[in-house]
Amino acid sequence: MAEPAVPAVVRPFETIGRRTIELVEALGRFGGFFGLALFSMVTPPFKTRAFIDRLHYIGYRSLLIIILTGAFTGMVLGLQVYLTLSRFGSEAFLGPAVALSLIRELGPVLAALMVTGRAGSALTAEIGIMRITEQIDALTVMALNPFRYLVTPSILAGIVTFPMMTALFDVVGIFGGYLVGVKLLGLSEGTYFGEMRTFVDFHDVMTGFWKSLSFGAIVTWVATYKGFYVGHGAEGVARATTQAVVLASVLILVWDYFLGSILP
Amino acid sequence: MIKVRGLTKSFAGQPVLRGVDLDVPDGSITVIIGRSGGGKSVFLKHLLGLLRPDSGEVMINGTDITHLGARAMDEVRRHYGVVFQGGALFDSLTCFDNVAFPLREKTELGPDEIAKRVEQRLDQVGLVGVGAKYPAEVSGGMRKRVAIARALVTEPEIVFFDEPTTGLDPVLVNTIHRLIHTLHRAFGFTAVMVSHEIPEIFDLADTVAMLHEGRIVAVGPPAAIQSSPNPVVQHFIRGEPELNA
Numbered sequence A: 001m002a003e004p005a006v007p008a009v010v011r012p013f014e015t016i017g018r019r020t021i022e023l024v025e026a027l028g029r030f031g032g033f034f035g036l037a038l039f040s041m042v043t044p045p046f047k048t049r050a051f052i053d054r055l056h057y058i059g060y061r062s063l064l065i066i067i068l069t070g071a072f073t074g075m076v077l078g079l080q081v082y083l084t085l086s087r088f089g090s091e092a093f094l095g096p097a098v099a100l101s102l103i104r105e106l107g108p109v110l111a112a113l114m115v116t117g118r119a120g121s122a123l124t125a126e127i128g129i130m131r132i133t134e135q136i137d138a139l140t141v142m143a144l145n146p147f148r149y150l151v152t153p154s155i156l157a158g159i160v161t162f163p164m165m166t167a168l169f170d171v172v173g174i175f176g177g178y179l180v181g182v183k184l185l186g187l188s189e190g191t192y193f194g195e196m197r198t199f200v201d202f203h204d205v206m207t208g209f210w211k212s213l214s215f216g217a218i219v220t221w222v223a224t225y226k227g228f229y230v231g232h233g234a235e236g237v238a239r240a241t242t243q244a245v246v247l248a249s250v251l252i253l254v255w256d257y258f259l260g261s262i263l264p
Numbered sequence B: 001m002i003k004v005r006g007l008t009k010s011f012a013g014q015p016v017l018r019g020v021d022l023d024v025p026d027g028s029i030t031v032i033i034g035r036s037g038g039g040k041s042v043f044l045k046h047l048l049g050l051l052r053p054d055s056g057e058v059m060i061n062g063t064d065i066t067h068l069g070a071r072a073m074d075e076v077r078r079h080y081g082v083v084f085q086g087g088a089l090f091d092s093l094t095c096f097d098n099v100a101f102p103l104r105e106k107t108e109l110g111p112d113e114i115a116k117r118v119e120q121r122l123d124q125v126g127l128v129g130v131g132a133k134y135p136a137e138v139s140g141g142m143r144k145r146v147a148i149a150r151a152l153v154t155e156p157e158i159v160f161f162d163e164p165t166t167g168l169d170p171v172l173v174n175t176i177h178r179l180i181h182t183l184h185r186a187f188g189f190t191a192v193m194v195s196h197e198i199p200e201i202f203d204l205a206d207t208v209a210m211l212h213e214g215r216i217v218a219v220g221p222p223a224a225i226q227s228s229p230n231p232v233v234q235h236f237i238r239g240e241p242e243l244n245a
Helices: A011-042 A048-087 A091-132 A135-141 A146-184 A189-199 A202-228 A233-262 B040-048 B070-077 B095-106 B111-124 B140-152 B170-187 B222-226 B231-238
Strands: B002-011 B014-024 B029-033 B055-060 B080-083 B158-162 B190-194 B207-212 B215-220
Touching: A011 A146, A011 A202, A048 A091, A048 A146, A091 A135, A091 A146, A091 A189, A091 A202, A091 A233, A135 A146, A135 B080, A146 A189, A146 A202, A202 A233, B002 B040, B014 B029, B014 B040, B014 B055, B014 B207, B014 B215, B029 B040, B029 B170, B040 B055, B040 B158, B040 B190, B080 B140, B095 B111, B095 B140, B111 B140, B111 B170, B140 B170, B170 B190, B207 B222, B207 B231, B215 B222, B215 B231, B222 B231
Parallel strands: B029 B190, B029 B207, B080 B158, B158 B190
Antiparallel strands: B002 B014, B002 B055, B207 B215
16 A cells, blocks of 8 residues: 655655664774674684685785875975974974874874775775675675675774774974984984983873774775675775775774874 | 465555465575566565565475564575675675675685685686776676675575566577576575566566566466466567557
C-alpha cells in the first residue's frame, strides 16, 4: 500500500528527521567499523604479511613527503620565530620555540595532514576500487574476512607508523630551523641546542606521541571506512576519496584541540 | 542440491525478486537467463550469501543460508567457487598468486604442492607461462580464465559463474564455454551460471531457467526452453522487443 502524501508544511520536519536518522545510522556504522577492526586486531588469525605490506605503503612511501615538509616547516619556523623573537631581544630562545612548536603541535598535525593526502587518499581509492570490481566480494565468498586483509592491517600500520613519521618530521624540522637560525641568521649553535635541552622535556615528547598515534588511527579508520562503503563506479570512488581526505583532516584538527586541552 | 523457495527482495521500495522458486540438481549446469536489470545477479548474490532476502529460503544441501551468521555462512562457502563478471582478480597479486591465494589462505599445503596445483590449473585453462604477469598485463579473456582457475583450485562442490563471457568476442565465448564444459566433466561440480549468451548456452546447460520480472517463468532442458510456448521466453531468446514495450 502506498504511503500517504506528506503535507507541504510537514515536509521540512520530515526531511530533518530523515537526515537525523541517516546521520545516526552512519555514525553507528562508523563506530561499529572501528570496533570490528579492534576486535580483529586482538583475535586470530593475524595477517602479518598484509600488515607488513601496509607498513611499507603508509610509512615507507610517505618518507619523502615527510622529510620535505618537515624541512621546510622547520626552516619557515626558524625564520619567522627568529624575526618575532628578535623584536624582544629573545633570539636565544629560537631553539626551544622551534622544537616545542614542532614536537607538541606542528609535527603531529602537519605530518598527519601530509600522510592523509598521500596515503589516506590512496588507501580509500584502493579499497574503493576493490569494492566496485567485486574483489572484496571475492574475498567474502572465499570464506575469508575482508576486514582482516584490508582494514585491520591498515589501521594497525597507521598506529605504528604515524609516531615514527612524526618523530622524523620533528628531527628534520629542528634541523631546518638550525639551518636558518644558525647558519643563515647567525645564532650560535650552542645556544640553539642548549636552550632546547633546557625547555623541552619528556611531557612535550609524549604529548606529540599520543597525538600522532591517535591521528594514525583516525586517518586509517576514515580512509578504510570510506573505501569499504564506496558508492557506485568511478564517481563513487572519487567522491569517497575526497570525503576521506576532508573528513580525516577535520577530525585531526578537532581531535588535536581536545587532546591538547587534556594532556599536560 | 540447491533449492530456492519464494525468494523476494526489494531495494528502496522497488521489488526486484518477487517470489523465485528454483531447484538446482547436484552435478548439473543450470543457466539463468533473462533481461538486463531483471534481477539475475541479485538472485545469484542471494545464493552466495552476499544479500539477505526480504522473505523466502535458500537451501544449500539442506541448510537454509538466509539466517546463518557470518561464521556458519563461511562454512557453507568453503564448498563454493565463484567466477565474477569482471574476474575480480586481486590487482596487487600476479596471476599465479591469484590462483594460489585460496590454497595459501585456506589450506595447510606446502609451497611446492601449491605451486604444482596452481600450474596444473593454469595449464587446464590454457594459460601456461602467464603466472608471473599481473591481471592488468593480460587480456580480458585471459583474466576470465585465471578467474576460472582460481575458482576451481580448491575443487569446490558448487561453482557460480556471473556472466563469465560478457565483453568477450564470439571466439572467446565459445572457448570459455568449452572450458567450463571440460572442467565440469572432469570435476563434476554443480554449476549455476548467469548468462546472456543466447543461443550458445543451450549447448552448455543441462537446465535453463528464465527470470522475468522477478519470477522464474520457465525452467527445463535447453530444448524445452527453445520450444517453449511462453511468448515472453520466445521474445527473449529471439531478441525481439516485447509486444507491450
